[in-house]
Amino acid sequence: MHSDDTIAAISTPAGRGGIGVVRLSGPDSIKIAASFFRAQSANGPGVPNRAQFGRLIDPVTDELIDEVVLTYFKAPHSYSGEDVVEISCHGSPIILARVLQLSVDRGARVAEPGEFTFRAFFNKRVDLAQAQAVRDVINAQTQYQARVATKQLEGELSSRITPLKNALVEVIVHLESSVEFVEDDISPEVASTLIGKLTNAINALTAIANSFAFGRFVKEGFDLAIVGRPNVGKSSVFNRLIGADRAIVTELPGTTRDALYESTSISGVPVRLIDTAGIRETTDLVESIGITRSRSAIADADISLLVLDASSTLQIEDVELIDSVPEARRIIALNKIDLKNVLDDGMYEQTGANFAHQHDNVMSISALTGSGFEQLTSKIFERLSGDATAERDDIMLTDARQHAAVQRAIEQLADARNWLIRGELEEVILLRLQGALVALGEITGETLTEDILGQIFATFCIGK
């Protein structure tokens, strides 16, 4: 299915850069480009998949606009599935605007936001989940986000969901066929096969849904509060945590809290650090840190990292902090373990056990040497995922809409399965199964009734 107009847009972000790209998509792409592009070699533009060096000449004034590289992607082997021409110019906004204007003069239309991807979806070059992923790749602010988004782009989510949809369709086909054509009741063996298929689907979808616990943070970032009394080494801990990601510091969508926050990332996952005490200062402490200020930061945080100084005894302030941070979102870091662990010695003397025995989620680290930080990072992510052990690189849902759809599918399938076991009427079970199919279809695209009828015909034929 092809549109009949040709769209054009500047595909690189606004501002200056070394290169800027104007992209055309549609049946007249080559014709339009040819009107102002002169290839250096003898060939005109229009050799597919070949970068051609040439000049942009204003067709009216004959003026040289720029020296460019033009690449032509012939339908359907292009991003949008249509004929695509990409013109790489020098990244001057003026030149790019001129090229765009020339294209429009020659019959192109300025593309609506996302329209190239829309056409790609239209032409079935990408499905719905992939189309969304394109948007996410563009918006990805961290490398990790980019990787997750790229995986989605390559259709991983769809490729996990599609087999489940197919299994579901098989169950639907079976039940519909038995209703329409065959009069015998479903035999126990067949029933248990159907139940088995539903159980598998439920389990697989549950694993995908669970990945949202973490996936949500990958996309939207999480809020981290680092608290502790002065001099425990909060800023060193912070610097170690963000480590190599230090270079990637961008603005994430703002929040309405009045505490200071810094946007950065840990291992590629965006994090908003709630600054409780001027951690970004080069000196380690600000004398007037208030417990109240810490408290409000802790309340807002997804994870609170409570830092203690292992080289000194436990102080009252420490204990107050421990009490005030809810356990569900807390990690306690014993810092400075490169020195003598005075804290544990004291604990042992008093209670007969060391600190880690008294509390959960205690990590021993040294901001100075870096010891224990790999484990600390893992622990942070573990606690974020609600302590579910999701592989960091496993398929991940990052989109709340997709998550809601998967949840709905799971609920419907669970009902259907229970009803099947209970011997409920087929047409009622089918309601739930159809509902689950619609929910999954919201992620990858519709499954039409006609498709199901077609499958029924492929496997059965009517008797009387």
Added chain:
Amino acid sequence: MRSDKQFDVIVIGAGHAGCEAAYIAARIGAHTALVTLDANSIGQMSCNPAIGGIAKGHLVREVDALGGIMGEVIDATGIQFRLLNRSRGPAVQSPRAQADRNLYRTEMRRRLSITSNLSIIEGEVAEIKFTGNQVTGVELADGTRIGGRAVVLTTGTFLNGLIHVGKKTFQAGRSGEPASIKLADCIRGIGFKTGRLKTGTPPRLDGRTIDYSKFDRQPGDERPVPFSFKTESINRRQIECSIGYTNEQVHDVIRNNLDKSPLYSGDIQGIGPRYCPSIEDKVVKFAEKSRHQIFLEPEGYDTYEVYPNGISTSMAEEVQHEFVRRIAGLENVKLLRPGYAVEYDFVDPRELFASLETKVVRGLFHAGQINGTSGYEEAAGQGIVAGMNAALTSLGRPTVEFDRAASYIGVMIDDLVTKGADEPYRMFTSRAEMRLSLRYDNADQRLTPLAREIGSIDEPTWERFLKRQSDIAQVKDYLQTARVADLGEERLGELQLGGSADAYGGKRLDYLARRPDCSPQKLLEIIKTSIGSEAHEAQIMVAINDLRYAGYLKDQETLARRRGRYDELPIPAEMEFSKISGLSNEVVQKLTQIRPRTVGQAARIPGITPAAVSILLVATLRG
């Protein structure tokens, strides 16, 4: 047009669609003519001498609820009745009956001939006449002109009908009956988009030469469930059917002769129904099956003709003889008539409004196989709608359309006028989103009030309907107020419910109706003795069935709405699809041709992708 005779409605073709159309038009009060090539073949069953089946039985009941005639005729002439899917839920139960083929035909003709306002005219319609874009009547081959304000075209398989038996091909609409060629030319001349479809039929067998000992028997129901709401009970003697199978030898013969099959030699252009394949189709497509089921259906009480359901074929006669004789029990069978395939023209149903009136010619209606459907019941369902609307139009009254959420007739018509027919359309329960609400036993609840408004049913019928409704309400009331605890241990024990008595101790009887482990039959017995026999069993069952699904109706609605959240959103009549940016030529063309009234209808058009629907939706919402 100067005419020899003048009518309000002219119906062309007296098949199952034509009979319904003519009957209802006359009943509504339109002066009606039914024109047929041969008065003796009014109501002829071309193929299977049976009415009903899953989803098809639903259609017959709906036709009856609207005041149609098919249900009464089959009740009067059926020789075996079975309610299908008895062990399943009521929404998927459907009645089916085999008819005495001759009796059905003569009974249909008799009833039509005593219907006032209806004239039967024998003749071949050669042309449909119109002035501008308004129909004015028809002209017969012999030159006779008949004037009419509305014309209903129900030509079945006769338009350019071509019959294939092996290599033998000849023009015919049905075995022994001529095709309609002139009319077909006329229709193409109007400019309708047409296509070719095909359907097949098996040979007819001489029952005296069948060895029935090799077949299993299948009796009818002890107490037949009638099709018509007007029928109290059916007390006729029922015949038995026989069930047998093909075998590998049969399949070998067929495989060895495929090159002589018109289907495989490419002689037949039309597309056939996937779900009613010929035996050649079955043997090729389901090669791994070592046998296919056959039902031997006697064609009447007094005839020895037998219809073998399941071996539809268009192979050459000699080949038919060969493979049929390899079936166990049919070694010595005599073929009375060979099976054949018939190819015919149909008109793209997207040329129609939901009233079944064509978009280009006012007053012209199409119903039945001409719209690309297959089946007598599907034809009758359209026939009654076309007949109704033709009559209403001719009388200057507004037409009616049927909602797909309220009837299978509505589902069928919406499917046809929205999606067209790329293969013969047959009704299935899975086509209906509101399947749980469209039961065979509540067709009158859904449609009889409309019939009353239109005037297609008489006063006694309406009174009986009201009585039934009040009985049902009475039973429901009882079920919703009577307590389980009051039933007494003995009767409760009869129900044999699982689980502890605590679960249902404090509940009302309607709770029992909803439990999957509570047998509706047993519950019916209890109700009968409690309430007395004022309400008939059929009504008690309707009340129970309503309650059985009550909890799921909301889910059904939610799902239907989820599938089409903006289903009802109307598209402005003046919307110019070509002006919406982002729609391809093809999509614009489809939308312009079909002119969907709602976004939902647009979404159901094949080839309109979800992306296009989104664009259309946004354009509609933006205004």
